[in-house]
Amino acid sequence: MKVQGSCHCKATRFEAAFAPESVTHCNCSFCAKSGALWAYYDVADVALVSREDERTYRWKTKTVAHNFCGVCGCRTFSETPDFSTGEPNFEKLRISLNARLFDGFDLDAVRVIEIDGKNGW
Numbered sequence: 357m358k359v360q361g362s363c364h365c366k367a368t369r370f371e372a373a374f375a376p377e378s379v380t381h382c383n384c385s386f387c388a389k390s391g392a393l394w395a396y397y398d399v400a401d402v403a404l405v406s407r408e409d410e411r412t413y414r415w416k417t418k419t420v421a422h423n424f425c426g427v428c429g430c431r432t433f434s435e436t437p438d439f440s441t442g443e444p445n446f447e448k449l450r451i452s453l454n455a456r457l458f459d460g461f462d463l464d465a466v467r468v469i470e471i472d473g474k475n476g477w
């Protein structure tokens with residue numbers, strides 16, 4: 357079943373082909389300050405419906421584009437190379453949507469996976 361989401365002011369809107377079975381909570385210095393729960397998707401499973409007033413923040417290795425709304429400030433989604441092999445694969449991009457922005461989605465019903473971004477990369 358499709359899920360839809362948007363930032364608070366709806367300048368950023370997206371749709372995912374299916375609801376996530378789990379979300380990740382990252383403890384890196386950026387996520388610790390900005391707060392988000394991430395649902396990871398292949399690019400083909402996400403439709404970025406509106407990216408108005410989007411801003412992008414890159415830090416440390418600069419490999420991941422962290423996007424947020426320039427109007428309301430919500431963290432919206434990130435574009436990241438696939439890291440499943442341990443090395444960044446820029447041929448295979450992934451999108452992580454901030455699951456807190458999904459409409460009508462029960463975040464308490466899914467497993468939260470802790471990732472150690474503070475020490476991981």
Ligand SMILES: [Zn+2]
Nearest residue numbers: 363365425428
């Ligand atoms: Zn917004």
